[in-house]
Each structure stands twice: as C-alpha cells, then as structure tokens.
Amino acid sequence: MRQTAGVPTDxxxxxxxxxxxxDTLGLDSLGLLGIVGELxxxxxxxxxxxxxxxxxxxxxxxxxNTALTTT
Numbered sequence: 001m002r003q004t005a006g007v008p009t010d011x012x013x014x015x016x017x018x019x020x021x022x023d024t025l026g027l028d029s030l031g032l033l034g035i036v037g038e039l040x041x042x043x044x045x046x047x048x049x050x051x052x053x054x055x056x057x058x059x060x061x062x063x064x065n066t067a068l069t070t071t
Contacts, residue, residue, distance in 0.1 A: 004031070004034045004035045004037075004038045007025065007026045007027045007031060009025060009026075013025075014057045017057065018056065018057050018058035018061075019056050019057075019058055020056060020057070021055055021056060022054075022055065022056065022057070022060075025057075029052070029053075032052055032054070032060070033052045036051045036052045039064060043068060045068075047063075047064060047067050047068075048063060048067050050063060051063045051064060051067070
C-alpha cells in the first residue's frame with residue numbers, strides 16, 4: 001500500500017483492521033486500482049474485476065489469494 005498507493009501502513013496494522021474499510025485506512029479506489037495493477041504485473045495474469053471493489057483488507061486478500069491459487 002505504501003509503495004503503490006502512498007498509504008503508509010504495515011502488515012500488523014492491516015491484520016488488526018482486516019475488516020475496516022479501506023477508506024478508513026486512507027486508501028481510495030484509485031489507490032486500490034493501482035495495487036491491483038501492480039499485482040497483475042508482478043504475477044503476469046489478470047485479477048478478477050471485483051478485486052478493485054473490495055471494501056476491506058480481508059475481502060481483498062481473500063479475492064486475490066483465491067484468484068492466484070486457481071488456474
């Protein structure tokens with residue numbers, strides 16, 4: 001989040017606030033879209049459209065992990 005969207009946070013904070021809305025953590029929809037784009041580039045495959053609309057870190061991780069572990 002820090003590198004791609006400019007939102008300074010750490011894994012411990014995200015774990016503590018896994019069900020808190022991204023907006024509360026300071027991440028807007030464009031920031032989340034940037035993170036999705038970066039993950040797509042790193043993994044060389046498209047992610048589901050719903051990834052950029054996930055409301056919380058937990059929902060985002062579930063979506064991304066599911067997409068990356070299925071073929």
